[in-house]
Amino acid sequence: MPELPEVEVTRRSIDEPLRDARVLGVRLGKPLRWPLGCAPEALVGARIGPVSRRGKYLWLPMLRATSDAGPPHGGLLMHLGMSGSLSLSLQARPAGKHDHFDLDTTQGLLRLTDPRRFGAVVWSPALDAAPAAGLLAALGAEPFDPALTSAAFHQALHLRRAPIKAVLLAGSVVVGAGNIYACEALFRAGIDPRLRSHLISRPRAARLLAALRETLAQALALGGSTLRDFRDAHGMDGQFQASASVYGRAGEPCPGCAAPIRRIVQSQRSTFFCAHCQRR
Numbered sequence: 001m002p003e004l005p006e007v008e009v010t011r012r013s014i015d016e017p018l019r020d021a022r023v024l025g026v027r028l029g030k031p032l033r034w035p036l037g038c039a040p041e042a043l044v045g046a047r048i049g050p051v052s053r054r055g056k057y058l059w060l061p062m063l064r065a066t067s068d069a070g071p072p073h074g075g076l077l078m079h080l081g082m083s084g085s086l087s088l089s090l091q092a093r094p095a096g097k098h099d100h101f102d103l104d105t106t107q108g109l110l111r112l113t114d115p116r117r118f119g120a121v122v123w124s125p126a127l128d129a130a131p132a133a134g135l136l137a138a139l140g141a142e143p144f145d146p147a148l149t150s151a152a153f154h155q156a157l158h159l160r161r162a163p164i165k166a167v168l169l170a171g172s173v174v175v176g177a178g179n180i181y182a183c184e185a186l187f188r189a190g191i192d193p194r195l196r197s198h199l200i201s202r203p204r205a206a207r208l209l210a211a212l213r214e215t216l217a218q219a220l221a222l223g224g225s226t227l228r229d230f231r232d233a234h235g236m237d238g239q240f241q242a243s244a245s246v247y248g249r250a251g252e253p254c255p256g257c258a259a260p261i262r263r264i265v266q267s268q269r270s271t272f273f274c275a276h277c278q279r280r
């Protein structure tokens with residue numbers, strides 16, 4: 001599943017190349033998770049603004065001169081779902097059977113390839129208007145938002161009684177802690193993934209937030225993890241998983257103490273941790 005670092009790497013790789021491009025045409029393949037919400041031809045002529053990201057959603061602003069036909073300012077909210085990837089190419093290529101959305105522009109063809117079709121491309125008049133606002137409403141803080149202080153993080157953890165790993169995965173306190181990053185951040189912070197969220201002390205919450213930021217920064221630097229189908233818009237593979245300390249390493253020696261790394265299941269997902277280095 002594409003995680004936040006992959007989505008951010010994708011954003012960075014398409015933002016500048018698409019800036020100020022004009023939409024020439026839209027091709028829809030099989031239905032995605034939600035319908036587009038506007039007539040595809042209504043997007044023709046719109047100018048693409050700076051691509052932004054909120055959680056794992058990308059926002060492609062579509063700007064119009066007031067004299068143009070078609071819908072007024074708005075944008076496309078895109079999600080890669082379970083198996084989606086975006087590519088940008090300068091040459092037209094025939095659509096394959098898993099290519100379900102093409103945005104042809106004056107600066108290249110942006111294509112969503114999504115075999116499982118849990119991804120989505122949805123028109124919205126603004127990020128803070130329906131339907132985008134509703135889709136983004138439940139998201140926790142952005143991990144690198146300076147407004148997310150360690151005190152605010154601790155306060156939010158204090159209100160939840162589920163195991164900390166489950167709270168991180170849920171994304172309602174902070175977004176971006178997908179399974180691999182949650183496991184690695186908890187290892188880095190020395191916190192047992194089974195520890196109940198509200199029992200985490202303020203200093204440990206501060207360590208966890210710092211660990212999550214370090215983990216995500218490392219993943220961004222590597223270009224995202226190589227799990228599943230992820231390829232960024234230029235086809236670059238990430239290497240994060242190869243450098244993971246505990247994720248996917250059940251039975252291997254812990255890099256901290258050499259005890260075997262354990263695997264348990266929490267929230268239907270595998271958790272990898274060191275029962276010696278990570279304390280309750």
Ligand SMILES: [Zn+2]
Binds near residue numbers: 256258259275276277
């Ligand atoms: Zn250990």
